[in-house]
Amino acid sequence: MHSTTALLIEVGALLFALGMLGRISRRFGLSPIPLYLLAGLAFGQGGLRPLPASTEFIEVGAEIGVILLLVMLGLEYSASELVGNLRSAAPAGVIDALLNALPGAAFAFLLGWSWEAALVLAGITWVSSSGVIAKVLGDLGRLGNRETPVILSILVIEDLAMAFYLPLVTAVLAGVGLLGGVKALSVAVLTVIAVLVVAIRYGHAISSFISVKDPEALLLSVLGLTLFVAGVAAQLQVSAAVGAFLVGIALSGPVAHNATQILTPLRDLFAAVFFVFFGLSTDPAAMPAVLLPALGLAVLTMLTKVFTGGLAARRAGIALPGQVRAGLALMPRGEFSIVIAGLAVASGVEPELAPLATAYVLITVVTGPLLARLTDYTWFKAMVRKRMVLRRPVEPVTAAE
Amino acid sequence: MRVRVEQTSLPGIGVRHDLITSSGRTVGVVSHRNGRRDLVLYDVDDPDACLASIPLTDDEAEALADVLGASLMLGQLAGLRQQAAGLLTEQVALPAGSPFVGRRLGDTRARTRTSASIVAVLRDREVIASPGPSFQFEANDVVVAVGTRDGLDGVTAILAGDTGD
Numbered sequence: 001m002h003s004t005t006a007l008l009i010e011v012g013a014l015l016f017a018l019g020m021l022g023r024i025s026r027r028f029g030l031s032p033i034p035l036y037l038l039a040g041l042a043f044g045q046g047g048l049r050p051l052p053a054s055t056e057f058i059e060v061g062a063e064i065g066v067i068l069l070l071v072m073l074g075l076e077y078s079a080s081e082l083v084g085n086l087r088s089a090a091p092a093g094v095i096d097a098l099l100n101a102l103p104g105a106a107f108a109f110l111l112g113w114s115w116e117a118a119l120v121l122a123g124i125t126w127v128s129s130s131g132v133i134a135k136v137l138g139d140l141g142r143l144g145n146r147e148t149p150v151i152l153s154i155l156v157i158e159d160l161a162m163a164f165y166l167p168l169v170t171a172v173l174a175g176v177g178l179l180g181g182v183k184a185l186s187v188a189v190l191t192v193i194a195v196l197v198v199a200i201r202y203g204h205a206i207s208s209f210i211s212v213k214d215p216e217a218l219l220l221s222v223l224g225l226t227l228f229v230a231g232v233a234a235q236l237q238v239s240a241a242v243g244a245f246l247v248g249i250a251l252s253g254p255v256a257h258n259a260t261q262i263l264t265p266l267r268d269l270f271a272a273v274f275f276v277f278f279g280l281s282t283d284p285a286a287m288p289a290v291l292l293p294a295l296g297l298a299v300l301t302m303l304t305k306v307f308t309g310g311l312a313a314r315r316a317g318i319a320l321p322g323q324v325r326a327g328l329a330l331m332p333r334g335e336f337s338i339v340i341a342g343l344a345v346a347s348g349v350e351p352e353l354a355p356l357a358t359a360y361v362l363i364t365v366v367t368g369p370l371l372a373r374l375t376d377y378t379w380f381k382a383m384v385r386k387r388m389v390l391r392r393p394v395e396p397v398t399a400a401e
Numbered sequence: 402m403r404v405r406v407e408q409t410s411l412p413g414i415g416v417r418h419d420l421i422t423s424s425g426r427t428v429g430v431v432s433h434r435n436g437r438r439d440l441v442l443y444d445v446d447d448p449d450a451c452l453a454s455i456p457l458t459d460d461e462a463e464a465l466a467d468v469l470g471a472s473l474m475l476g477q478l479a480g481l482r483q484q485a486a487g488l489l490t491e492q493v494a495l496p497a498g499s500p501f502v503g504r505r506l507g508d509t510r511a512r513t514r515t516s517a518s519i520v521a522v523l524r525d526r527e528v529i530a531s532p533g534p535s536f537q538f539e540a541n542d543v544v545v546a547v548g549t550r551d552g553l554d555g556v557t558a559i560l561a562g563d564t565g566d
Contacts, residue, residue, distance in 0.1 A: 077412055
């Protein structure tokens, strides 16, 4: 069989299967990410049915998928939102980082892994999935809730922190050591600050350079610019993903809005390929061994996320039910954790990392949105209310003093 | 009295505006960056949570704003007919042969003569609220008037041109 023909058949069948899986997951109101990962596991090395002809295509597609995920993330935020949010949300962001990254790092050391692997696992357990969480909040009709800005600002801080974390990890995994990592980090810090300043001051000028009227020209110029900058960033060891994220931030106004609409289908396509690719590069045979550790890590870090969200909401003056909602909503990890794990897998730092990360993301991304719904049940509301009533008599005493 | 409308930014999504009514309820609007908007109503028991989030299309939002705003209130009054103290609202179509087609509202001297007020004119499904004396009538206008039964009958008669003058 001609290799292109085989490629078409494999990719076509794969995408169709993903489409069906996506449909199933939506019927149950779940994120399709776990099913894509499972599909990748099934088709990969040692899986049910390997796809030899399309490996290269999927690999390139996965790279584009990461870039598109990140540029879309950047497009969602304006530079002024990122900076304006920073001061008020910084304490919550720091608590979030400490409470969620440290357990990951500690866990890696517990397993006897290298410090590079610990750095990676810290990142995986730290970042929540802004995509999944924003969707869950929208689906549950909670965008108007008063704890929602708290949740969103934690997500913003995490996403912004990734712009510094990813270059560090990229450099460290490239084997340049801690010093090289620090160098890459400082390049990243300068670049991010420069982009933010330029985007706030001249964002409109940059955006007006790109025409909104012609969808074809808009698609090509935004996609071209993103891939180009991502490539240059990768060349500088600042991580392609961060380059793409910065392009997204620099674009604003109608260009950002129209680019979002045009790029969304492309992102959906290539992001799905990326999740499959990650599953492909994970050996299913390695999964059972890491299942228990992953479960333990998931439970531990989900609890720390609940605590983080609750604490941040409490600081914003939100009552107990809202604190619980904020905490539970923050639980799912997703695309970012896989992006980080993907970097580690590509560099071959720790063979058990990929299966652990897969299992971890599978667990959190499935249970997270389900647990977020918990607060809508009447028995849960009643339970929380009871606690509030129990606590209430204490408060006036402190207020009187 | 001015009502305090609070604005909260929702990074990555848009902004939320909300206000607390004098009855203690919180109502808000979430405006999405992509132009979508939701009307949100908050829970009385748990003021941080919204009870309902109702997406509104552009047309629906505009219609709702009109209903809430003064302009449509006047138009709606015509349909309500539930006025206090014998005050009534009526829609009076300007008859085709009316002497006032092309003339100004002030020329009717309707208020002076009948003590009923012309509060709005409906033209081509649009509401022209509180027209001034210099407002010019056109054929097919529908006049919304508020007054007593006698006053309204007077306005009808004036517009039809059969008042004897």
